[in-house]
Amino acid sequence: MVGNIEPRKRGRQSRAKATEDAIVEAVARFLEEVGLEPLTTNKIAERAGVSIGSLYQYFPNKEAILVALIRRERSLLLADVAMIADSGASPQEKIERLIGAGIKHQFARPRLALALEYVEQTVNLGEEAQDLERRLSEAVSGIVSLQFPDADSHAPRDVVAMAQALINSSAMAGETDLQALRSRITKAVYGYLG
Amino acid sequence: MVGNIEPRKRGRQSRAKATEDAIVEAVARFLEEVGLEPLTTNKIAERAGVSIGSLYQYFPNKEAILVALIRRERSLLLADVAMIADSGASPQEKIERLIGAGIKHQFARPRLALALEYVEQTVNLGEEAQDLERRLSEAVSGIVSLQFPDADSHAPRDVVAMAQALINSSAMAGETDLQALRSRITKAVYGYLG
Amino acid sequence: MVGNIEPRKRGRQSRAKATEDAIVEAVARFLEEVGLEPLTTNKIAERAGVSIGSLYQYFPNKEAILVALIRRERSLLLADVAMIADSGASPQEKIERLIGAGIKHQFARPRLALALEYVEQTVNLGEEAQDLERRLSEAVSGIVSLQFPDADSHAPRDVVAMAQALINSSAMAGETDLQALRSRITKAVYGYLG
Amino acid sequence: MVGNIEPRKRGRQSRAKATEDAIVEAVARFLEEVGLEPLTTNKIAERAGVSIGSLYQYFPNKEAILVALIRRERSLLLADVAMIADSGASPQEKIERLIGAGIKHQFARPRLALALEYVEQTVNLGEEAQDLERRLSEAVSGIVSLQFPDADSHAPRDVVAMAQALINSSAMAGETDLQALRSRITKAVYGYLG
């Protein structure tokens, strides 16, 4: 998997944007329902209700579609996190909301989140997605250091990794009690940071 | 990838066992050095110093080789964990040693550990590997409940997930200070459990 | 590549003619700068500043565009040749001018000339282009037989082939001294005919 | 068309060599009977009586097969030319034999020769084929300069181009009288050189 990654048509028309979205969403559903390995461009096109030729008019290759999906998911999460960071809430309140945002995001489509976690390591993310990643991690760092200014430098990364792992394992085990999950994560995070 | 999963030759002949091991180890090295996606049976055979025909005399298909590798890795970890569980150490001491075992295991070949984490979700593990998984989780549960008898029922799974996540993210970030890592994990685990 | 070959609009409307010319010239430039293999109808349209839909309103298929280009080039050459034939010059003078016309024509756009040489063999030329070819070869035959009435019947074809080959190989080798080339061709032609 | 060009298996077994030859000869026949544009790797494999997979075990891509064919044809010609150069014949005799070799070679499979002429310009020939080309042109230069030490520096290239063009145009026109062709070429060559 190498090569160009940028979408081919910058959404000039809303129709084009709709098709692009349909393709990305088709991949999301496929990853949720089937998995990464059986994902083929022909199946993506079929699910998106688009011909294979159209698909390649919007994306230069399979990898680029996955990157677009990652970008979409990261943007959604970043929007929530940024809003939390910019809110007037107390540091502690911000951390709690951050945990909530993580749960909401990963629990919405747990199998998708899991699949993308692997894809992110495999794929060349490209400028834009890497930038999202960076901004996300900066936002988290900012929030953590408000409440725990003396925390270990690894703390933000550790906290994110832990929370992700707990949410994943919970979601995969089929849990549904999000309040219980939230309180376990909170305990772990404060235990680690405090 | 479906179908039979058991190695074809279970003979005690050491020659056969050596070849089987060579094949499994070839996969391990390939996953470490290159990755999952470019892994092909022909490359495995080449690395193992075996013809592709021979490879298929030892394993019925590609998946079976991956499962054998998972089994090998799990067995190694289980041996350590069982020894800890059966030792006369104090509950607290056991937990600390458990963390140490996890670090040792995952840090020995971090990229391999990461790749297998994904493979385990993708692949049909088969009787034997699932059994190892079960025994591993029981051993951990046993140790945790010694020290924290009232812990949440999700606690053992959560603790394992957290520790794995912290080790992974540390290893992937290229950290080398294992003592520092150990103390961060300990804080997180006790914070969560305590 | 089969089927209809005539341009679709033969109207005298200058707008239409201008578009048609733009398309044909776009192909010429592409063949010169890039080559035959990467030539696609979409790239032609883009270079011509025309939508792909419009392109297909002027030409029924890709082949027809190439044929139109061949026709254009042949017409240009034929005009020169006819003028030479109809001039009052001496037979020898006519032959010399013929060589000059060949050099001028092929050296103007050598890579284009070379590419079209191949295309002419590949493509169904159609009535009109075949007719041009015929008139061209008749004109050359006429001129040759003035000076060498007893020449071999293959002579005109041979002379054209030789001259083309010498010009091509010279142009492709990057020569720029057209006088030197002209005298080599003259020697070859008279050597052959004399 | 880019990338590796070397055959994948250096003829260890004679069976392997036979398969490689079958593939190359299949391309030769296809070029003669059908042409370059409709040439596909699947059709090559079919004609060679080999699966598409096998074809790609012998050659890394389509281009490499064409290069192998060029190499084969060039080697055959070079062998003849080298033998002439090394013979004890008189300079004039050598030139005549050279013309004979060219006719024999190009007339044996005229459509193939023509197709390869185009392919040679399109394709990355690679070390070995370029080397053959070089040795061929040196051998011809050597022979020409024996008889005409003061000839123009372009003479050898021009002579080859002329002879090729005359043979081609003759063969394509369906001539069969090789003696007549030979004498026309001889006249042209000596006319040019003398």
Add this chain to the structure above:
DNA sequence: AATGAATGAGACTTCATTCAT
């Protein structure tokens, strides 16, 4: 048992052409 040449389904991708707007 071992070898490695052979197989062929199927993946990714291109591009001439059509058609709704």
Add this chain to the structure above:
DNA sequence: TATGAATGAAGTCTCATTCAT
């Protein structure tokens, strides 16, 4: 009449697996 999004047949190439030796 112009546009350009959409189409899908077909091409190149890979790789898990089989089989003749």
